[in-house]
Amino acid sequence: MDQTDSLAKAARRSIPARRDALPYILLAIWLAGMLAVLGGALFPPYYHAVPILLWSLGFCVSGMLVGFLFGIPRSLPSGTVNMPPAAERTNGKRRSGDEPAATETATDASNTIFLGTPTPMEINSNLVEVSDWLTKIIVGVGLIELKSLPATAQGVAAFIAPSLAIAPDTARAVAGGAMLFFSVHGFLIGYLLTRIYLSIMIKRADSLVKNASVRLDSGKEIEVTELSRLQQKSLEDMQQAVTELLLARTAGDGEKTAASLAGLPTAQKPAAHVLWLDDHPGNNTLLVEQLARNNIQVDLAQSLAQAQVLLQKNRYGLLITDMARLEGGRHAKNAGVRTVREVRLAMPDLPIVVYCSKDTATSYGKQAEAAGARFITSSGTSLLAQVNRLLREERQ
16 A cells, blocks of 8 residues: 555544535525525515425526536546556555655546456446536537527516516516526535535446456455556566576576576475565565465564564464554554564564565665664565575575
8 A cells, every 4th residue: 555545544543534514515505595585585575485485496406407417527438547646656566654756746647548458347428428418518508698698587587576476576686586596506516516426426336346356366356456556566576587687697697596586496395384564465465375376374464563463373484574554553664673673582583574665675774684684675576585585494
């Protein structure tokens, strides 16, 4: 999970949730208008309350319908997904302790890519198409008939006036005011609530349909978008490993480097037991799956306290820890250093590997090594190789 999600969760723990005030503001304005309409029925000019209330509600509902049509969010074409900004795609994923990018725009057209293949289930976008069609017609007709709109409004007010049973001039003024207020306010209600809340509901519904899950060999399920993100990180690690192999081969040390990166013995491995400490274990799903294929059982912990309990209960051949994570409700960038230090005091012989982002490794790598970490890396490929190597040394 990226830094934004981590900080958002921390903020939600420390700041009480506040209700959205927009619906209450719109409701208060609507009630004020209704009270004003009723005031004219209870006090001079004493028009009939039922007709003016019915017309007011009618104008309000009509305005809400038009606002609903204008506020329907436009969905992305089939087969497209929103990608993180380029700064977040550079390293495949951003760990919880990564520093934010220096410049990062909120919306960028380059963040949307086309996958090339349609989704398994197409989202029905007929409502969006109808909305586009009707809004274009309404705007077009409104611009063409703009000069005649005042006369049309006066005609509607004159049509309503007799039902109020008061002086014609006063009745037309009351009807015109109710028509203007409730139609405009109804439009704002329909547009704002549709634009804000319908977008959220549609996004949730689309995610349930489009973001299908994939079952891994171990039986775990992972969403397609998350799988794509993690695979991108694995591909970048592999590219880096291949580059190192080519450079090492040029230097005449190719076989040694290849064995170090692969870290896989030819014979069948005996079972091994590893503890992985990370407050966002979903980021490591594919690496845990790869370790399981190598006959390495991985237990997960999300805090140092959970890890210490598991270390007392079970015998592990190795501990993997992240660097920055939430501990006790607070975000600690050097939590991995503390983990290495405390675990080494309790279990001096247990190998500890730190898996974190490049920035975090640069900032706190030397401290972790001084505390007793055997290896620090930001590459999943190097992590798998070192885990296999350390476990092999542990067995020997």
